[in-house]
Amino acid sequence: MKKKQNIASNTAGKSESFFRTNPFFRVFFREIDRMSGSTIYLFTTLIGPLISFVILLSIFSDGVPRNLPVGIVDLDHTSLSRKITMWIGASPEAEIAMHFPNQEEAYQQMEEGKLDAIVIIPEGTEKSILKGSSQSIPVFINNANILKGGFLQKGIYKSLATLSGGIKLQVQIKNGLPEKQAINKIQPVKLQQHILFNPFGNYSYFLLTALLPLMIVLFTLLSGVFAVGIEVKEGTGPEWLEHSGGSVIVALAGKLLPYTILLFINAMVMNVILFVQIGTPLQGSFAFLLISELYLIMTYQMISVFLVAATANLRLGLSLASAYSMMALTFSGLTFPQFSMPLAARIFSYIFPFTYWIKIFISQAMRGETIVHALIPLACFLPFILLAVIFLPRLKRLLKEEKYWGKI
Numbered sequence: 154m155k156k157k158q159n160i161a162s163n164t165a166g167k168s169e170s171f172f173r174t175n176p177f178f179r180v181f182f183r184e185i186d187r188m189s190g191s192t193i194y195l196f197t198t199l200i201g202p203l204i205s206f207v208i209l210l211s212i213f214s215d216g217v218p219r220n221l222p223v224g225i226v227d228l229d230h231t232s233l234s235r236k237i238t239m240w241i242g243a244s245p246e247a248e249i250a251m252h253f254p255n256q257e258e259a260y261q262q263m264e265e266g267k268l269d270a271i272v273i274i275p276e277g278t279e280k281s282i283l284k285g286s287s288q289s290i291p292v293f294i295n296n297a298n299i300l301k302g303g304f305l306q307k308g309i310y311k312s313l314a315t316l317s318g319g320i321k322l323q324v325q326i327k328n329g330l331p332e333k334q335a336i337n338k339i340q341p342v343k344l345q346q347h348i349l350f351n352p353f354g355n356y357s358y359f360l361l362t363a364l365l366p367l368m369i370v371l372f373t374l375l376s377g378v379f380a381v382g383i384e385v386k387e388g389t390g391p392e393w394l395e396h397s398g399g400s401v402i403v404a405l406a407g408k409l410l411p412y413t414i415l416l417f418i419n420a421m422v423m424n425v426i427l428f429v430q431i432g433t434p435l436q437g438s439f440a441f442l443l444i445s446e447l448y449l450i451m452t453y454q455m456i457s458v459f460l461v462a463a464t465a466n467l468r469l470g471l472s473l474a475s476a477y478s479m480m481a482l483t484f485s486g487l488t489f490p491q492f493s494m495p496l497a498a499r500i501f502s503y504i505f506p507f508t509y510w511i512k513i514f515i516s517q518a519m520r521g522e523t524i525v526h527a528l529i530p531l532a533c534f535l536p537f538i539l540l541a542v543i544f545l546p547r548l549k550r551l552l553k554e555e556k557y558w559g560k561i
Contacts, residue, residue: 180407222250246308377457382467390552436521455541481507
């Protein structure tokens with residue numbers, strides 16, 4: 154019995170001795186100690202991303218803009234003008250916020266930002282239509298916000314087109330045509346729409362699939378730049394290298410692993426939000442998406458290493474990390490297609506790993522393509538990692554030479 158206990162204690166002692174002497178685990182546990190002593194580390198790797206998720210979810214909870222304020226200037230005051238007002242107000246995009254006796258008051262409210270659209274029903278509208286004449290109804294839309302303007306234009310046009318079609322149908326039926334023949338005469342060509350990949354026009358699917366991973370990218374860069382840059386700033390580089398046995402590769406691997414684990418947990422929370430709570434389509438391989446997310450985190454961690462090695466300045470590195478991560482969405486091709494960009498902008502878009510990850514996400518989540526179509530974008534992460542590897546000798550010099558220490 155004692156012999157078994159001795160064997161167990163010897164095994165435990167050897168295991169503990171291994172973790173204490175192995176350079177990788179020495180750096181790993183050193184970094185955990187450093188993280189536990191400062192809230193900055195916890196915020197940039199766990200709390201910050203989760204807070205940003207909650208804020209973005211609250212902003213896009215409705216999916217699409219609804220009940221945008223519309224003003225009505227009814228100069229006709231007839232049953233038809235009231236029906237026009239009712240139909241516009243019934244559309245999900247518009248809400249009749251105010252009625253005005255004249256155009257000037259309506260324009261003033263729009264200039265003050267209280268209205269997004271004005272519909273003017275001219276005097277004599279009902280009389281013109283009853284006579285069989287056409288009648289124009291002026292609609293003024295505030296297109297300063299293209300998104301709201303586009304939604305309002307679509308909603309108001311659909312309401313007026315439906316009402317107009319109903320009036321034409323009644324006229325044709327009164328002229329003696331059967332209802333089916335009258336409908337075919339009014340609309341001889343019918344559009345059969347098949348909207349793929351985002352059939353509901355939901356902005357949660359469209360924007361949150363980019364903004365949530367962008368938050369992970371941002372906090373990955375910030376945490377990586379801070380974790381590595383603070384070693385240079387505080388002059389603790391020699392101690393860090395000593396724990397790693399003098400290997401800068403082991404030093405980085407042990408230091409960044411705790412951040413990788415926490416950031417990947419954030420990525421898992423993001424997946425739950427996207428695919429479970431929001432209901433984003435998942436047509437392809439979820440396992441491949443997880444691999445791409447882990448690879449994305451590691452790639453941006455290496456970019457953070459490059460920023461510290463290139464600048465030798467913690468504050469400048471953090472500023473560049475923020476700007477670089479925010480520009481990634483602009484040039485990803487999601488909000489504005491890459492093929493429509495000028496050549497210079499199109500070339501510039503390829504310096505962001507996020508551009509390639511978006512292609513992987515759309516390929517696997519939305520389109521359900523085979524994995525082979527996502528392998529090339531995944532391979533495009535490699536040059537960013539190699540760039541950081543090239544700068545490792547410079548990083549080691551920054552850590553060892555005192556003249557680089559203390560820079561803000």
